[in-house]
Amino acid sequence: MPIDAISRIRRFNRAVTAAVGALDTSFLGRGRPLGAARVLNAIGHGRGDVATLRDYLGLDSGLTSRLLRGLEEEGLVVTLPHPSDARRRVAALTEAGRKEFSAYEALSNGQAADLMARFPRGDDLLRAMDLVATAFGREGIAIEEADPRSDAAVHCLTEYYAELGRRLSTGFDVALSRDPEAADMMRPRGAFLVAVSDGLPVGCVGLKGKGGEVAEIKRLWVCPSARGLGLARRLMEAAEAAARDLGITTLRLDSNSALTEALQLYRRTGWIEIERFNDDPYPDFFFEKRM
Amino acid sequence: MPIDAISRIRRFNRAVTAAVGALDTSFLGRGRPLGAARVLNAIGHGRGDVATLRDYLGLDSGLTSRLLRGLEEEGLVVTLPHPSDARRRVAALTEAGRKEFSAYEALSNGQAADLMARFPRGDDLLRAMDLVATAFGREGIAIEEADPRSDAAVHCLTEYYAELGRRLSTGFDVALSRDPEAADMMRPRGAFLVAVSDGLPVGCVGLKGKGGEVAEIKRLWVCPSARGLGLARRLMEAAEAAARDLGITTLRLDSNSALTEALQLYRRTGWIEIERFNDDPYPDFFFEKRM
DNA sequence: ACACATTGCTGACTTAAGTCAGACATATGC
DNA sequence: GCATATGTCTGACTTAAGTCAGCAATGTGT
Secondary structure, eight states, X not given: OOOSHHHHHHHHHHHHHXXXXXXXXXXXXXXXXXXXXXXXXXXXXXXXXXXXXXXXXXXXXXXHXXXXXXXXXXXXXXXXXXXXXXXXXXXXXXXXXXXXXXXXHHHHHHHHXXXXXXXXXXXXXXXXXXXXXXXXXGGXXXXXXXXXXXXXXXXXXXXXXXXXXXHSTTOOOGGGSOOOOGGGGSTTTOEEEEEEEXXXXXXXXXXXXXXXXXXXXXXXXXXXXXXXXXXXXXXXXHHHHHHHHTTOOEEEEEEOTTOHHHXXXXXXXXXXXXXXXXXXXXXXXXXXXXX | OOOSHHHHHHHHHHHHHHHHHHHHHHGGGGSSOHHHHHHHHHHHTTOOBHHHHHHHHTOOHHHHHHHHHHHHHTTSEEEEEOSSOTTSEEEEEOHHHHHHHHHHHHHHHHHHHHHHHHOTTHHHHHHHHHHHHHHHTGGGEEEEEOOTTSHHHHHHHHHHXXXXXXXXXXXXXXXXXXXXXXXXXXXXXXXEEEEEETTEEEEEEEEEEOSSSEEEEEEEEEOGGGTTSSHHXXXXXXXXXXXXXXXXXXXXXXXXXXXXXXXXXXXXXXXXEOOOOSOOSSOOEEEEEEO
16 A cells, blocks of 8 residues: 555545545436536636637537537526627626526535535645645736725734734734824735636735835745745736836835745845834844845 | 536536546556456456456446457456356456556556645545545445554554554554464454455454453554544444354553544443553543443 | 738537436336 | 345446538638
8 A cells, every 4th residue: 555645646636636526426316417517607706708608608600509508498698699700709697697606605615514524624624725726726816906995905914813813922912013004005006916727815915105216025925835836936027016116216024034035035035124114013134125 | 607516516527527537538648448447457456357347347248258359359358257156257358458457557546646746635535525425325335344454454554543642642652562473363262354345445454362262352442534434333243243153251541531533432332331451551431341 | 912920710620528228137016 | 935125237328528521601811
């Protein structure tokens, strides 16, 4: 019985094929073949344009057409010509279609909830699933600008504060730190960037400006499941690009000696240590970078 | 953008469906439909008995038969009557079949190796995959008797020693501890039990006897990815059952105060603390259970 | 205005997978 | 020894999925 990496991966494949297979056939639970269900769900998720649909699901033009006709006959979908190009067609859900779509969503959610309820170590499982999903799909991590008050940003910041609390010997209390105003981290003064892997926010960085030529980097965080992939570096590069775009010439940041991997990154990417420039109680390292 | 458990699970499903789907179609890479390839692989993995095959792959009797005929026509498989029951049939690979089977194995291994090479955090990924696979298939954890020198047992023991080294403040050196003779943990004197989840050993326990009515429980270990599932308790129950079977009436064990969850388990399952009964340098807790 | 490209659609076809009923040989219990 | 159960096989059928060629409508460049 070999216990090498390869047999472990293959064990994983077997386990997941079975589980995901069960998920696939569950789509049959509503009396509709998988193909039709996939089309219905894609439309429900906003991919109504027939060409987009084909592309997303990887289907042949003829097959797509037939599946759409089937859903039309069921009264779940209507297709209308595209407003600006009459060759193209756009599919949309009818009232009945929306109902059926929600039924699939509920089914899918229920299955996920079920897994959570059955496994006594939900948190560990979720973390492991995040890591696997990130590893499998990591080409797809995109960096996007977001409102620092958006769900994605708040999720990252909450995790960031929690991690500071664990790692700083003093603990961490947001109220004592200078929590930047949202407007300082949005255009035109600054920016807030979120790294997203297939819908899950996995990292963030804030650029806090005051309208002048100096700005601060704040809140650099990468979720544990996405570490080791060079994402922090990508986030910093994106933040610097945004700074250049805003006409900023000098960047500063503060950090803490407990955050060793962050300090290492700064030192390796052209930041130089400077004197303390604020009276925030938590940081004990201060850096600057001129661009 | 919701970041709840359910959307995380669904993200995982998407990532894995894509990856495993690619793996599935790769089976077509050798010009044979998935069904036939699955049968060939199952036979290669020792499931030649036609009934076993059907059961394992979840196929209809007729379909199985047809797929076997197909493989026979290709010259990859021969079916012979079962030696003890002429109604049953057993399929076996021919020389060409074995070659084709190894080609599939190589393909599958290559894919796994590829994943490892592409992801910079192989160890973390493997651990996460183990945990997910265990969670998905945990109904299937079987407890089996094994030779303490078998691959599976050695794997568990190695992990066990490594964990002791990390957790005991003194470290742990097998050479200083009393490493039981293999024969003491095999019938008729004792037993060695391994918990196996779809081929991966995930826990073990040894019953070390000397031929008398007293025996010791040794080497209780559960791998991190399978903790929290009550497996240690199951292993202990299986060990006690084996002891009863061997006519043993008194069980003893030693442990260390650093292994808190183990001590808790012993106290909850009828073990009572006794005086030190050996001079092994590592243990500082001693228990006994009469049956 | 014309040739040509693009888009979606339809009909005819193939392959894979699976279901069902019944045939046939072999085992098992009484 | 006989009725019944079990295990495998075959033939006839269905469904899902996908491919391919060609058609009709619409857009684009010259």
